[in-house]
Amino acid sequence: MGKRVVVVGTQWGDEGKGKITDYLAGKAEVVVRSQGGNNAGHSITIDGERFALHLIPSGIFNPNIQNVMANGMVIDPVSLFKEIDQLAARGVKNFKLMISDRAHVVMPYHLILDGAFETLKGDAAVGTTKKGIGPAYTDKSARIGVRVGDLLDPVVLSDRIAANLAITNPLLKLMNKEPFDAETLLRDYLVFGERMRPFIADTSVYLNDAIEEGRKILFEGAQGIMLCLDHGTYPYVTSSSPTAAAVPLNCGIAPMAITDVVGVTKAYTTRVGGGAFPTEFEDDTSRRIREVGHEYGTTTGRARRIGWLDAVVLKHSRRVSGATGLAIMLLDVLSGIPTLNICTHYLIDGKRVDYIPGNYRAFAAAVPVYESFPGWTEDISTVGRFADLPINAQGYLRAIERLSGVPIVMFSVGPDRTQTVTLKQPFNDSDYEEE
Numbered sequence: 001m002g003k004r005v006v007v008v009g010t011q012w013g014d015e016g017k018g019k020i021t022d023y024l025a026g027k028a029e030v031v032v033r034s035q036g037g038n039n040a041g042h043s044i045t046i047d048g049e050r051f052a053l054h055l056i057p058s059g060i061f062n063p064n065i066q067n068v069m070a071n072g073m074v075i076d077p078v079s080l081f082k083e084i085d086q087l088a089a090r091g092v093k094n095f096k097l098m099i100s101d102r103a104h105v106v107m108p109y110h111l112i113l114d115g116a117f118e119t120l121k122g123d124a125a126v127g128t129t130k131k132g133i134g135p136a137y138t139d140k141s142a143r144i145g146v147r148v149g150d151l152l153d154p155v156v157l158s159d160r161i162a163a164n165l166a167i168t169n170p171l172l173k174l175m176n177k178e179p180f181d182a183e184t185l186l187r188d189y190l191v192f193g194e195r196m197r198p199f200i201a202d203t204s205v206y207l208n209d210a211i212e213e214g215r216k217i218l219f220e221g222a223q224g225i226m227l228c229l230d231h232g233t234y235p236y237v238t239s240s241s242p243t244a245a246a247v248p249l250n251c252g253i254a255p256m257a258i259t260d261v262v263g264v265t266k267a268y269t270t271r272v273g274g275g276a277f278p279t280e281f282e283d284d285t286s287r288r289i290r291e292v293g294h295e296y297g298t299t300t301g302r303a304r305r306i307g308w309l310d311a312v313v314l315k316h317s318r319r320v321s322g323a324t325g326l327a328i329m330l331l332d333v334l335s336g337i338p339t340l341n342i343c344t345h346y347l348i349d350g351k352r353v354d355y356i357p358g359n360y361r362a363f364a365a366a367v368p369v370y371e372s373f374p375g376w377t378e379d380i381s382t383v384g385r386f387a388d389l390p391i392n393a394q395g396y397l398r399a400i401e402r403l404s405g406v407p408i409v410m411f412s413v414g415p416d417r418t419q420t421v422t423l424k425q426p427f428n429d430s431d432y433e434e435e
């Protein structure tokens, strides 16, 4: 049986999921993106060349892999075709891509609303990527969304746009913004529909067939569990659920179909946008981590906030999403730092807390309590086996396993595909295969 492996980010996104999904994509036959939109940014380095993907699944570089954009996504066609054109310009033309007819479309008014809501929120702004993600999911739940399949049917699309603008245009007027013209939208989005036609399909039917045929399927997560609409640090979250639990719903498959969950975890923590971040610190060490780790947003270019690894976050992720193994990323970035800290629990009002409080004021008041570990000075970027790591780096990884309760299945010592050490390959049944 081909395994069905979910890759999730266990922190606030930007854990390096792109690299792991790209690596695992090489072992899979189908690669699926199930939620979010072009708020995500996966950077992948192939032969020293850096590719930034926002919407398109990571299997796109392999012409034999079927890539699927599933129903849980919100897709901006402008961004989609920009990405397809950019890939083509760099020689990536021969690919297989399927887009769910039930995925929602990010419309131009969503971008306007995202920016306007953020401005109106003032100090309470979420710090969104301003890609229209929140408003697109809002319209989905308000049942005034446009779905990808609608772009193929002029009658349905006209009805959907009318239903939406009946609500959106008065809202825009209230905010002194230009209303949208239904005819123009209809014309422009029918054109997108025609261009998308070859890709549009019922991806749930396809995926269920693929499962029955025993294909190896990789579900690549976007964002991270702490940005989950339900289980993240609400309201400083995204508008979908990046958990493994959400994958079946977002793809139209049964929960039992998932066999493995790889929790991708940065060896430290980063966060972009607003919201509390207990292990955040700003000094020469954090600035060094930011520069060495290129901690600037792939999507927005914003400098990422830096913090120590937080085991409370890892345990939370494990609880709400499950993880059969961890992939520890950017371990090499920590080389040369004399002392490394991992937060084991918080003190909130003097009380020990080892879960993420739902109340955001309590979370903001959390004081991290650390266990400290000696660092290493050696360059680890060419290490190919766990045993070849400096003893202190081995100790740091063992501590992550102990504090999170999840075994490490992979770790990464540099940006290139080759700089990935696999202890247990999730698509394999045999244990502890060293590559």
Ligand code: IMP
Pocket: 012, 013, 014, 039, 040, 041, 126, 127, 128, 129, 130, 131, 132, 133, 134, 222, 223, 224, 227, 236, 237, 238, 239, 272, 273, 274
């Ligand atoms: P939105 O998803 O654009 O609405 O942004 C909501 C929050 O999620 C903001 O704090 C963003 O910075 C964050 N966010 C969304 N997508 C990503 C991602 O792929 N990586 C990291 N942060 C993200």
